[in-house]
Structure formats: structure tokens, C-alpha cells
Amino acid sequence: MSGHSFFDAIKHGLIVSCQALPDEPLHSSYIMARMAVAAKEGGACAIRSNSGADVRSIREATGLPVIGLVKRDYPDSEIYITATRREVDELIEAGADMIALDATLRPRPNGEKLSDLIAYVKSRGALVMADISTLDEAVEAAMLGADCVSTTLSGYTPYSPKLEGPDLGLVRDAVRELSPRGVPVIAEGRIWDPADAARALEAGAYAVVVGSAISRPQLITRRYAEAVKNASVKLV
Numbered sequence: 001m002s003g004h005s006f007f008d009a010i011k012h013g014l015i016v017s018c019q020a021l022p023d024e025p026l027h028s029s030y031i032m033a034r035m036a037v038a039a040k041e042g043g044a045c046a047i048r049s050n051s052g053a054d055v056r057s058i059r060e061a062t063g064l065p066v067i068g069l070v071k072r073d074y075p076d077s078e079i080y081i082t083a084t085r086r087e088v089d090e091l092i093e094a095g096a097d098m099i100a101l102d103a104t105l106r107p108r109p110n111g112e113k114l115s116d117l118i119a120y121v122k123s124r125g126a127l128v129m130a131d132i133s134t135l136d137e138a139v140e141a142a143m144l145g146a147d148c149v150s151t152t153l154s155g156y157t158p159y160s161p162k163l164e165g166p167d168l169g170l171v172r173d174a175v176r177e178l179s180p181r182g183v184p185v186i187a188e189g190r191i192w193d194p195a196d197a198a199r200a201l202e203a204g205a206y207a208v209v210v211g212s213a214i215s216r217p218q219l220i221t222r223r224y225a226e227a228v229k230n231a232s233v234k235l236v
């Protein structure tokens with residue numbers, strides 16, 4: 001899929017992240033593919049997913065554009081979202097249209113460089129979504145040729161703010177800095193309420209990624225269970 005048609009497909013749209021890691025109850029490529037079909041039925045314009053196996057089944061089941069990533073831990077780095085070429089190769093073979101990778105400036109495994117990884121993804125014909133946690137990282141990723149940036153990692157690096165909801169301030173700042181360069185900013189992370197998704201677009205986001213609030217039933221259930229528990233305490 002060309003960059004133009006990919007960005008046309010996601011413009012002002014809802015991207016649903018369908019991910020379940022091995023320690024999560026829904027871990028299964030079959031289940032993630034059905035989750036993605038449900039997301040498509042509900043109006044998702046694209047899917048974000050983890051691992052070559054899930055990318056492949058989701059593409060087959062939905063025909064939607066897929067943003068792939070591979071979460072893998074390395075002993076010599078804190079980076080776990082598509083950290084090296086090995087993960088990129090897995091996603092290219094699975095047919096990912098766009099590859100999401102950690103674009104923070106922390107040291108990468110095997111001493112690999114962010115600039116080389118971005119260039120490598122592009123040389124293999126895929127688009128790059130740079131997962132960032134600060135404005136500096138967003139600007140750097142855009143300079144290195146990322147096709148878009150996503151606020152995925154705000155709140156998940158030691159030096160970014162720990163907010164309860166989405167980091168719309170970062171969305172706004174990144175849009176201000178990157179729109180002159182023509183690099184779209186995607187809002188992602190802790191969007192639990194449809195009103196927050198709308199606010200993200202109002203803040204200038206090109207598209208919105210929602211994950212747990214749609215595809216992690218154990219976390220959705222916990223929010224309800226806590227609300228019920230808090231209400232029941234007051235009733236005693």
C-alpha cells in the first residue's frame with residue numbers, strides 16, 4: 001500500500017490496537033483476528049497489532065491496513081517495541097503496511113541506531129510510525145524520516161509525564177512543530193473515553209489509536225469492578 005493511500009485511509013479515523021501478549025487472557029492470533037473483525041464492523045479504519053503471526057491473521061481476516069510491531073525484551077536495553085531489524089523483518093514478511101517502532105532516544109539493543117532502523121524499514125518498502133514520549137523525540141523522528149509520529153510512549157519513559165488520560169498537550173505541541181514538515185501526529189495512549197478521542201482530533205491529531213478500552217476486556221472489567229466496589233463501600 002502506498003503512503004498516500006495509507007494516509008488517506010486513516011485520515012481523522014479510529015485505529016484500533018488489538019494486542020494480547022503471552023501473559024494476557026486473549027493471547028491468540030485467531031482471537032486477535034476476530035477482535036479486529038469486530039473493530040472493523042464498529043468502524044475502525046486500520047488495526048495496530050503485535051507480532052508477525054497476529055499481523056498476518058488480521059490482514060487476512062479484515063483486509064484493513066495494518067500497523068505492526070513486535071514487543072520483545074532485550075537484556076541490554078529498555079526498548080521493547082520493534083527494537084531491531086530482526087523484528088522489522090518479521091513484520092515485513094507478515095505484510096505490515098506500516099511498522100511502529102520505539103523512537104525514544106534511549107540506547108537500543110546491540111548498539112543499533114534509530115536512524116539506521118528507520119532507513120531500514122523504508123528500504124524494505126514499509127512506512128514508519130515513530131512511537132515517541134516527548135516533543136524532542138517527535139522532532140528527531142521526523143528529521144530522521146519517520147512517516148508519522150504517535151504519542152504511544154508518553155507516560156512510559158522515566159522522563160515523560162505520568163498522566164491519567166491521554167497526553168493531549170504533547171499532541172498539540174507535536175502538531176505545531178511537525179505540521180510545517182508535513183508529518184502527521186497520531187494520538188495514542190490511555191484514550192478510554194470517546195470524548196477523549198474527539199478531543200485528540202480537535203487538538204490536531206491526524207488519527208487516533210485506541211487499544212485497551214476496546215480490546216483488553218480484563219482491564220475494561222477491572223474499571224467496572226472498581227467502580228462497583230467503591231460504590232458498595234459507601235452503601236455499607
Ligand SMILES: CC(=O)N[C@H](C=O)[C@@H](O)[C@H](O)[C@H](O)COP(=O)(O)O
Pocket residue numbers: 017019069152153156188189190191209210211212213
Ligand atoms: C506503552 C505500550 O507498550 N503501549 C502498547 C503499544 O503498542 C500497547 O500496549 C497499547 O495498548 C497501545 O499503545 C494503545 O494504548 P492504550 O491501550 O492505552 O489505548
